[in-house]
Amino acid sequence: MRRVNRWFPLWMIAFLLIFAAAWVFTGKYIYETAAYVDQGCWGNLSNRPEEFHPRYWGIETGHDLSAWWFKDYREIELIQEKEDLRINAWIREGETKAPWILFVHGLGSCKNSHTVLLPAAMMVHEGYSVMLLDLREHGASSKIDLLHTAGQEELQDVLSGWRWIHEVKGIAAKQIGVYGVSLGAGAVALAFAEEPRMGAIWLDSPFADMEKIVRSESLRLGYPTFLSGGAKMAGQLFGGIDIMERSPLEGAGAIGNRHLFIAHGKQDERIPPVHGQMMCDTAKKSLKPQGSVECWQTRGKISVDEGRKITGHAVGMLTEMEDWNLRMKEFFGRTLQLKP
Structure with a gap:
């Protein structure tokens, strides 16, 4: 039990890091799909x-x-x-x-x-x-x-x-x-x-x-709406701009x-x-x-x-x-x- 307790914080950190990365990269996909100019x-x-x-x-x-x-x-x-x-x-x-x-x-x-x-x-x-x-x-x-x-x-x-x-x-x-x-x-x-x-x-x-539009785009692509926040962050990280700023x-x-x-x-x-x-x-x-x-x-x-x-x-x-x-x-x- 003590061994489990000792490793539990590391597991939680690893889980959170993986979740955060998935959140951002899924957001990147939503962002690039919503922002793509055909x-x-x-x-x-x-x-x-x-x-x-x-x-x-x-x-x-x-x-x-x-x-x-x-x-x-x-x-x-x-x-x-x-x-x-x-x-x-x-x-x-x-x-x-x-x-x-x-x-x-x-x-x-x-x-x-x-x-x-x-x-x-x-x-x-x-x-x-x-x-x-x-x-x-x-x-x-x-x-x-x-x-x-x-x-x-x-x-x-x-x-x-x-x-x-x-x-x-x-x-x-x-x-x-x-x-x-x-x-x-x-x-x-x-x-x-x-x-x-x-x-x-x-x-x-x-x-x-624009936040409402990105949420709609998330649903259209089959993702839950909470991932729209990942799209916002992805725009800032990969595009250098917050498309919801103004x-x-x-x-x-x-x-x-x-x-x-x-x-x-x-x-x-x-x-x-x-x-x-x-x-x-x-x-x-x-x-x-x-x-x-x-x-x-x-x-x-x-x-x-x-x-x-x-x-x-x-x-x-x-x-x-x-x-x-x-x-x-x-x-x-x-x-x-x-x-x-």
């Missing part, structure tokens, strides 16, 4: 402003978007010298001094996706100038490790685009809007918190809490006298609508008299491959296209003061 752009790499089609899993949905195609755009690069990054973008300029809107895509997507091309086209038809950029690790922009940071670093890409419009094109801050989808919405919200001159943003299917809720809470529109699908399986509601509730609590918050829950799903693949994530611009167009026209027309 380079396929959901099968939309062939899209261009002059001809684009909506695709999910590389399969066309059948929506005819030809009425929205536009030309006279050009490609530019935004150089981030401190990080040695090149952010690729398309711009299409309207009339002199027309308001601008910056469009930011979601995870594993790119500027070639209909999720940003279609709303950008809607605004081009209204006379706005637009920029569509590829976030780092996506599309034609710089690649480092093919992992996203839940907006922690991507917010700098958003700010680069916004500042280029403001400083290079000479557009007043009050006439620059920003539109973000999914991961892009999170990055835009964080940029909104960082840049007080950013006056009006539209968030499509935003996440509010939350898009910061942007909602920093609204003040500025303007925010949140659209979120009721049947979104990837980022549940509770995230959009959290953003909405937080913004309303921090709203000042001259600001505005609009929240809209959209309906519908998109199915492809004869119904074998279905999604409700960031599909509102297709399922409610006419209403989406009208609401964008009203929101940006009011907040950016587009002149007729």
Whole structure:
């Protein structure tokens, strides 16, 4: 008995070390799976402003978007010298001094996706100038490790685009809007918190809490949710960043006298609508008299491959296209003061 008691502390230490290592390395797998940036752009790499089609899993949905195609755009690069990054973008300029809107895509997507091309086209038809950029690790922009940071670093890409419009094109801050989808919405919200001159943003299917997303990813992969803490630590140990450090809720809470529109699908399986509601509730609590918050829950799903693949994530611009167009026209027309 004494011999057992003597070895018991060593056994416990060994067990705890093995458990801790398993916790961290399982967390690393969850982190890298959740943060991995697929380079396929959901099968939309062939899209261009002059001809684009909506695709999910590389399969066309059948929506005819030809009425929205536009030309006279050009490609530019935004150089981030401190990080040695090149952010690729398309711009299409309207009339002199027309308001601008910056469009930011979601995870594993790119500027070639209909999720940003279609709303950008809607605004081009209204006379706005637009920029569509590829976030780092996506599309034609710089690649480092093919992992996203839940907006922690991507917010700098958003700010680069916004500042280029403001400083290079000479557009007043009050006439620059920003539109973000999914991961892009999170990055835009964080940029909104960082840049007080950013006056009006539209968030499509935003996440509010990355910890909730990682927990969902743990369950999807068949792991218990307590391992999400291991994913957080793995990000710090192996990626050098805490992907949960800052939350898009910061942007909602920093609204003040500025303007925010949140659209979120009721049947979104990837980022549940509770995230959009959290953003909405937080913004309303921090709203000042001259600001505005609009929240809209959209309906519908998109199915492809004869119904074998279905999604409700960031599909509102297709399922409610006419209403989406009208609401964008009203929101940006009011907040950016587009002149007729």
